[in-house]
């Protein structure tokens with residue numbers, strides 16, 4: 479189990495134990511964290527699982543696959559620290575990861 | 585008013601195959617879809633990508649799957665109403681009256697919702713002020729390009745639509761193209777063309793900029809854009825175009841009194857009927873314990889929902905289970921009877 483901190487738009491921190499191998503998106507959806515829609519179920523086809531990653535974590539994340547940046551073009555208010563949470567697989571290295579959920583996904 | 589046994593909402597793979605199953609058991613139906621073509625996600629999101637898990641079809645693309653499904657329902661002459669969204673359902677005695685955005689009306693015995701994750705709609709600017717200019721100065725699709733002649737147009741986006749329109753409109757208008765990063769998702773040849781036009785001064789390309797604000801009374805006069813490093817630019821513009829792809833929205837489906845959980849409609853697994861008698865839901869839009877959002881599951885759900893529709897369409901008849909290989913009635917309906 480790895481601890482992931484989800485900060486929702488109302489500034490509440492939800493710390494969740496997520497099983498390694500699941501994605502940060504799945505961790506949110508399975509635990510009813512509001513604000514991650516994940517309409518396509520992790521297929522990198524919807525950009526509604528968009529999160530902002532805290533700066534200190536950016537380098538530790540798996541690099542973006544082809545297509546993630548293209549999808550992020552369509553996300554709601556993308557920034558330089560934007561990622562699609564369905565592309566972030568949880569592992570020991572991510573223990574303590576902090577992601578911020580945007581005010582909206584669409 | 586069009587009178588049929590069943591109305592199918594959504595022309596994705598699930599909706600199309602359900603029409604086949606209805607046809608086989610002798611029920612009539614028509615299909616409404618918000619998009620301009622049949623195929624749902626397969627045609628809109630991944631026409632060229634291969635699918636490997638359709639039973640007995642080792643590999644086919646989203647487009648091939650759609651073409652084959654349409655071929656399979658040809659014998660039933662199912663009518664499609666495209667570019668129309670279903671807006672309203674009303675129970676009238678034992679029948680349902682359905683209204684679409686195109687003012688089409690249906691009178692049916694039951695309804696099958698195969699709406700996927702909802703209808704596809706363009707993604708819009710996040711900026712609140714943009715709403716009031718929508719349809720006058722801000723557009724997300726282009727119907728009549730002549731209005732842009734000799735005007736200043738600011739196009740946002742980095743995909744094919746944004747690039748293609750920037751290139752096209754640069755012939756007759758002053759074009760600014762603004763994108764949030766240096767990379768583009770559109771075709772490489774278009775990217776090169778845009779860069780050439782930028783060098784020649786025919787397009788003004790701004791990368792790593794995003795919209796910051798818009799100003800004007802009834803129409804937009806100017807916009808401000810902001811660079812990643814915080815620097816602002818403001819310029820005059822007559823029109824703003826945003827091309828950020830499509831988003832799926834449940835929209836009117838939310839207002840029909842159905843039990844919805846996590847953007848999906850709850851159904852039973854016996855015949856995929858919802859909490860409302862005579863309304864069925866199949867494919868990505870339905871949920872039940874163990875639901876898999878796969879095309880193959882949608883086919884199964886459609887077969888059972890079609891049988892569920894039978895008792896509403898023909899309350900005095902009993903449906904017999906038959907195989908297409910051996911059923912004379914089914915073969916007649918398919919037009920293959922020897």
Ligand SMILES: Cc1cc2nc3c(=O)[nH]c(=O)nc-3n(C[C@H](O)[C@H](O)[C@H](O)COP(=O)(O)OP(=O)(O)OC[C@H]3O[C@@H](n4cnc5c(N)ncnc54)[C@H](O)[C@@H]3O)c2cc1C
Pocket residue numbers: 518521522523593594595596597598599616617618619623624625626629630634635636637668669670671698699700701702703704835836837866867868869877878879880882
């Ligand atoms: C990139 C990607 C790859 C995929 N790969 C596979 C795969 O390999 N194998 C697999 O099995 N599945 C795959 N899928 C999933 C598969 O595409 C979906 O499960 C399938 O499309 C669902 O079909 P559907 O008919 O239920 O809905 P959709 O295909 O979503 O179609 C629903 C249709 O309903 C319309 N609609 C909705 N509401 C209304 C309304 N009110 N009025 C009018 N029209 C309306 C929409 O416009 C849409 O056309 C993939 C999905 C994606 C995004």
Ligand code: FES
Pocket residue numbers: 503516517518519520521522523524525526527549562563564565
């Ligand atoms: S869930 Fe759709 S892109 Fe991540």
